[in-house]
Amino acid sequence: MTTLILPAVAKLNLFLHITGRRPDGYHNLQTLFQLLDTGDTLSFRLRDDKQIHLACNNPDLVNEQNLVLRAARLLQAHSNCLQGCDIYLDKQLPMGGGLGGGSSDAATTLLGLNKLWQLNLSIDTLAELGLSLGADIPLFVRGYTAFAEGVGEKLRPIELEQKTYLIVTPDCHISTQEIFQHPDLIRDTTKINYQQVLTTNWHNDCQPLVERLYPIVAITLQWLVEYATCQMTGTGASVFAAFPDQTSAQHALKQLPPSCRGFIAKGVNQSPVWAALADTE
Numbered sequence: 524m525t526t527l528i529l530p531a532v533a534k535l536n537l538f539l540h541i542t543g544r545r546p547d548g549y550h551n552l553q554t555l556f557q558l559l560d561t562g563d564t565l566s567f568r569l570r571d572d573k574q575i576h577l578a579c580n581n582p583d584l585v586n587e588q589n590l591v592l593r594a595a596r597l598l599q600a601h602s603n604c605l606q607g608c609d610i611y612l613d614k615q616l617p618m619g620g621g622l623g624g625g626s627s628d629a630a631t632t633l634l635g636l637n638k639l640w641q642l643n644l645s646i647d648t649l650a651e652l653g654l655s656l657g658a659d660i661p662l663f664v665r666g667y668t669a670f671a672e673g674v675g676e677k678l679r680p681i682e683l684e685q686k687t688y689l690i691v692t693p694d695c696h697i698s699t700q701e702i703f704q705h706p707d708l709i710r711d712t713t714k715i716n717y718q719q720v721l722t723t724n725w726h727n728d729c730q731p732l733v734e735r736l737y738p739i740v741a742i743t744l745q746w747l748v749e750y751a752t753c754q755m756t757g758t759g760a761s762v763f764a765a766f767p768d769q770t771s772a773q774h775a776l777k778q779l780p781p782s783c784r785g786f787i788a789k790g791v792n793q794s795p796v797w798a799a800l801a802d803t804e
């Protein structure tokens with residue numbers, strides 16, 4: 524096998540509870556990660572030399588900070604691999620929107636190159652490598668909808684109804700770091716256990732602060748709530764609502780405020796990257 528084309532799907536945080544702050548400044552959280560069926564696509568082509576090249580439909584994303592390149596270089600160094608690759612990233616997901624696109628791209632890169640370079644590293648090892656690059660990456664490496672604790676790396680799979688979601692991203696960029704460092708962030712929510720996940724009050728502790736700092740997010744939620752119960756994902760700026768079917772989601776999407784991007788996606792219990800990897804066997 525010398526080429527591989529794999530999806531890198533988005534996630535939603537159906538709830539995001541912040542339960543404390545660790546000595547290293549990171550926050551302990553409890554979150555319900557819902558994987559979606561929609562996202563970016565990555566193509567990998569094997570090289571016989573050690574070079575790793577990235578191309579992308581958005582040229583601004585071609586730089587050493589891109590999580591795809593960082594993941595590829597980390598894996599190559601970790602495994603002392605003598606091969607390289609050409610990677611093409613077809614970027615479709617809004618960036619910095621709380622949808623985990625960058626993390627998902629990184630996870631798909633780890634999974635894809637583990638296969639292409641025939642490294643046979645375990646999923647635990649790939650998840651650990653991923654965690655050193657970002658808190659959300661283990662989720663996408665493991666590839667199942669999950670209840671998460673710790674910084675989001677302690678994952679327990681959970682089967683959820685596969686609902687249709689409308690995801691709306693207002694035109695603003697929110698830094699995850701800014702929100703976590705803010706003195707007014709709610710960081711003392713009572714912990715729940717796995718048995719309480721489906722019955723607890725689903726909310727996002729970052730949402731009140733983000734609505735205050737970025738009024739465009741509050742306005743977007745006010746627009747969406749006219750159609751369905753809605754919430755913010757991650758540290759924003761994207762918001763989402765579940766709809767009973769595709770038609771009603773389409774109806775709301777057609778009325779989207781001009782400054783927003785929106786798309787419809789289905790919740791899935793397993794990441795499509797696993798089916799795509801299985802197809803290559």
Ligand SMILES: C[C@@](CO)(OP(=O)(O)O)[C@H](O)COP(=O)(O)OP(=O)(O)OC[C@H]1O[C@@H](n2ccc(N)nc2=O)[C@H](O)[C@@H]1O
Pocket residue numbers: 536539548549550551552554620621622623626656657658659660673674675699700703704756757758759
């Ligand atoms: C909170 C979540 C929920 O999904 O938000 P989104 O990024 O998706 O919006 C994620 O776990 C974010 O994951 P990720 O975006 O990978 O965060 P990282 O790069 O690891 O961290 C960015 C910065 O946020 C802060 N941070 C992040 C995660 C965490 N549990 N506590 C923190 O305090 C740290 O200051 C860190 O330097």
Ligand SMILES: Nc1ncnc2c1ncn2[C@@H]1O[C@H](COP(=O)(O)OP(=O)(O)O)[C@@H](O)[C@H]1O
Pocket residue numbers: 584588589590591617618619620621622623624625626627628629699757758759
């Ligand atoms: N492949 C990538 N796709 C998107 N963003 C990336 C990528 N690599 C690095 N980044 C950086 O990571 C930041 C967060 O990206 P993303 O994962 O899309 O958002 P979030 O963490 O809010 O869900 C972006 O603002 C960008 O600077």
